Amino acid sequence: MKKLHYILTLIVWMLFTSCSSPALSNKINSDKFRLIFNSDPMTTMTIAWNQYQGKPTLYYGLTKETKNHISPQRVVKYKGMNNNFVRLTNLKPDSKYYFKVCTFSKCTQTSYFKTAPSDNRAFTFIAGGDSRSIPEGRIRGNILVSKIRPLFIAHGGDYTHHGDAKEWQRWFDEWQMTRSSDGRMYPLTLTQGNHENSDHEMLNKLFDVPNPDVYSKLDFNFLSLYTLNTELEPAVGYYDMDIRKTKQWHEYDKWDAQTKWLENELKNDKKRWKILSYHRPLRPHRANKDEGRLRYLDWAVLFYKYKVQLAIECDSHLVKYTQPLKPDLFGEEGFVIDKNGTTFIGEGSWGAPTRKNDDDKSWTLASGSFWQFKLITAMPNRLEIRTVKFGDEKTAYNPNQVKELTQKEQDKSPTTIPKNLDLWKTKVGDVLKL
Numbered sequence: 001m002k003k004l005h006y007i008l009t010l011i012v013w014m015l016f017t018s019c020s021s022p023a024l025s026n027k028i029n030s031d032k033f034r035l036i037f038n039s040d041p042m043t044t045m046t047i048a049w050n051q052y053q054g055k056p057t058l059y060y061g062l063t064k065e066t067k068n069h070i071s072p073q074r075v076v077k078y079k080g081m082n083n084n085f086v087r088l089t090n091l092k093p094d095s096k097y098y099f100k101v102c103t104f105s106k107c108t109q110t111s112y113f114k115t116a117p118s119d120n121r122a123f124t125f126i127a128g129g130d131s132r133s134i135p136e137g138r139i140r141g142n143i144l145v146s147k148i149r150p151l152f153i154a155h156g157g158d159y160t161h162h163g164d165a166k167e168w169q170r171w172f173d174e175w176q177m178t179r180s181s182d183g184r185m186y187p188l189t190l191t192q193g194n195h196e197n198s199d200h201e202m203l204n205k206l207f208d209v210p211n212p213d214v215y216s217k218l219d220f221n222f223l224s225l226y227t228l229n230t231e232l233e234p235a236v237g238y239y240d241m242d243i244r245k246t247k248q249w250h251e252y253d254k255w256d257a258q259t260k261w262l263e264n265e266l267k268n269d270k271k272r273w274k275i276l277s278y279h280r281p282l283r284p285h286r287a288n289k290d291e292g293r294l295r296y297l298d299w300a301v302l303f304y305k306y307k308v309q310l311a312i313e314c315d316s317h318l319v320k321y322t323q324p325l326k327p328d329l330f331g332e333e334g335f336v337i338d339k340n341g342t343t344f345i346g347e348g349s350w351g352a353p354t355r356k357n358d359d360d361k362s363w364t365l366a367s368g369s370f371w372q373f374k375l376i377t378a379m380p381n382r383l384e385i386r387t388v389k390f391g392d393e394k395t396a397y398n399p400n401q402v403k404e405l406t407q408k409e410q411d412k413s414p415t416t417i418p419k420n421l422d423l424w425k426t427k428v429g430d431v432l433k434l
């Protein structure tokens with residue numbers, strides 16, 4: 001009898017402290033959601049969030065009923081957050097997956113994401129970086145994501161200024177503005193920037209990036225996206241700073257391993273499009289930025305040899321398109337125009353302080369200085385690159401004036417983009433075609 005009384009008391013207490021407890025149920029349990037393409041974009045998705053209390057369960061599925069459920073496979077206390085990670089696998093390509101997180105029987109709103117197509121269906125993606133320092137600019141870009149509905153966002157690094165807890169928490173809160181009005185959220189791919197160098201595991205702990213050295217390749221059906229880490233370059237990024245601390249003089253090991261990996265991957269890559277994202281440009285269009293040394297010498301030759309068509313660069317807080325380029329030591333700053341070469345675009349200004357574009361070359365197609373990211377439409381036979389402007393420190397811009405593309409419109413025609421975006425006009429018009 002005593003035992004039964006104890007069990008009943010326990011059940012009442014559990015009920016009281018779970019869904020029926022006003023003290024707990026009124027609190028937010030989960031926030032700061034972010035999705036990441038860390039593996040096959042057609043069949044996997046990583047969902048991460050901050051959990052305040054309780055044991056969360058992620059419910060997901062192809063319908064709003066979200067019939068499947070899974071517990072986080074990894075929890076990392078970092079930057080003042082309990083970063084929970086669910087790695088979904090065996091998903092269907094080109095599909096909508098709904099998800100919500102429930103704790104103490106209380107659930108978040110239901111959101112959804114899309115997996116990448118496994119056929120030749122076109123898609124759009126956004127490439128931009130340097131979202132640090134000025135939230136006003138960053139938020140403008142975030143809201144534009146929600147209007148454009150890209151398959152994913154390739155972030156080129158320098159997310160925040162110092163990489164501290166306060167800045168990251170704010171960054172994640174503002175990232176929620178990328179959610180579309182119907183609940184669609186968009187995965188990121190992550191690139192290491194120099195402002196993440198205080199902890200070279202930062203992107204692993206916040207986004208579950210699998211390679212601690214933050215370089216990888218994502219396979220889309222007709223396109224490969226390589227992410228490279230310029231911060232491994234000796235005397236440039238964190239690897240150098242680390243070895244000074246540890247006094248281990250193997251400073252070229254990690255850099256050389258990355259270059260070797262890149263060549264091996266490129267050599268066997270049969271995809272129609274080969275695109276690279278990395279933080280520091282080989283040849284910045286800002287005069288007081290150091291020229292790339294090893295990244296030029298080691299990488300440019302591989303880009304040309306293996307026919308990389310597009311390299312996305314960041315770091316300088318300005319805007320540029322180059323002509324297609326081939327490395328040539330007799331050319332200006334080591335490049336000459338060659339129609340089979342690599343087009344370099346950049347250079348990261350998603351809310352970072354804009355800088356003057358004061359270092360154009362003879363092979364620069366266009367340059368400018370304003371807040372922007374690139375909107376890339378990928379098709380089997382063509383790449384279209386647009387630069388989406390969102391003002392600057394002195395130029396007002398209201399992203400809410402852009403009419404959100406509906407999911408129905410995009411499903412019908414995957415290359416459709418919102419009509420009233422403020423697109424950069426250059427001598428080739430507002431679309432650079434490759």
Ligand SMILES: [Fe+2]
Binds near residue numbers: 193194314
């Ligand atoms: Fe940078």
